[in-house]
Amino acid sequence: MTDTQPRVSKSTLAYDWIHRRITAREFGPGYRLVLGDIARELDMSVVPVREAIRRLEAEGLVTFEHNVGARVALVDQSEYVFAMQTLGVVEGAATGLAAPHLTEEDLLRAEEVNQRLTALLDHFDPHQFTRVNQEFHAVLFERCENPHLLDLVHRGWTRLSGLRDSTFDFVPDRSRESVKEHADIIRLIRDGADPLEVELAARNHRWRTVNAYLARPHHE
Amino acid sequence: MTDTQPRVSKSTLAYDWIHRRITAREFGPGYRLVLGDIARELDMSVVPVREAIRRLEAEGLVTFEHNVGARVALVDQSEYVFAMQTLGVVEGAATGLAAPHLTEEDLLRAEEVNQRLTALLDHFDPHQFTRVNQEFHAVLFERCENPHLLDLVHRGWTRLSGLRDSTFDFVPDRSRESVKEHADIIRLIRDGADPLEVELAARNHRWRTVNAYLARPHHE
């Protein structure tokens, strides 16, 4: 009995494959996604690949031009700033909603991750810092009970991580303040602060990062 | 010379066609979207229709089951509540960001729309009220300069209007308070209040509607 049971559709396979490569930055911004090539690489026809790309398009990871093709979305500075601003809004809200549900265990874990961030401050590697930084925030917002909102947060992170290098490439100094602000947020939550206060702390934390980026010395 | 110039792709055509019918509630929640039927109706093959449905799926308007097919997403009560909560967050933020850019003209227009809402309070029609209500809020948030955020607001409204009947079907009394709160929001903006204050007013305005819905007498 030959195994002709595609547990998951090829369309989904292609979607995951491309998505992974974009977020892993193997396909950088502007990278041309040629249907035929991808289909050949994945040993399938172009049809499932087309569908996968349509979905990625709807998520904003890919731009599509009629009769020309798809490429990984590239973001200019203003778009990047807008995306960060939006992420601040939704992530802040998610964190605020999650705060009352965080256990002491969660907070200890958050502190542990923040410790790792502190350790990274010497021998600074922007990309690794960004990765661990995301892990930190995930601990805080994942308990949010609103799946819609959580989905928006995830998409926001995905876009940013896929479409642009670490912000800390440009403003490494911001990382030190960032770690301190993390501690502040944890303290607020542990003290049982008003969720709105937690939300605004999380939001402003992110917005300050954007502002630091905008105010950086070298505008190339 | 025969006109064989497809200005827009058939895929896009199908997307718009389905999207319109969902938001117009011709295809209600749970409606089965059969590829072949739609393709025949639009006089095209199933391939473009598939792509269109994939995009709608990514936007959450349509759910898809492997080897079974697509149907218009149906929302249970909790999902509805989450969607409204999320809309409150993003719409509130957009309104707050838009507030400083609103002109006196905009505010007059908002007041005019709110007048129409007041007029609708007698001979109450929930659907029409919802439509004009959306128009009111659109006046306030459309000036938001962040296109990402604005996109999230639009998607939120689309989902809600497509997937469920007017909230005011269930809690008609809420409409009177709603109109009053609108006036409050306008006043805040005109007085040049802190954007954060405007944001929270807009958010809480929506959240109160959800709460009214949850607290309604008849839980069928």
Add this chain to the structure above:
DNA sequence: CCTTCTCGGAACATATACGATTTCGGATAC
């Protein structure tokens, strides 16, 4: 030397065809 036109290849858009899977009704066994 620069501009413009033309042509050919590359890539997309869509149609058609076929195989695979699910679903549902009816027949059969108990």
Add this chain to the structure above:
DNA sequence: GTATCCGAAATCGTATATGTTCCGAGAAGG
């Protein structure tokens, strides 16, 4: 009468084929 099994119809999933559009290279003309 009910439960189970089987088969046909419906529908999806994918491959292949063909037409169309876009883009760049190279030739022709100014």
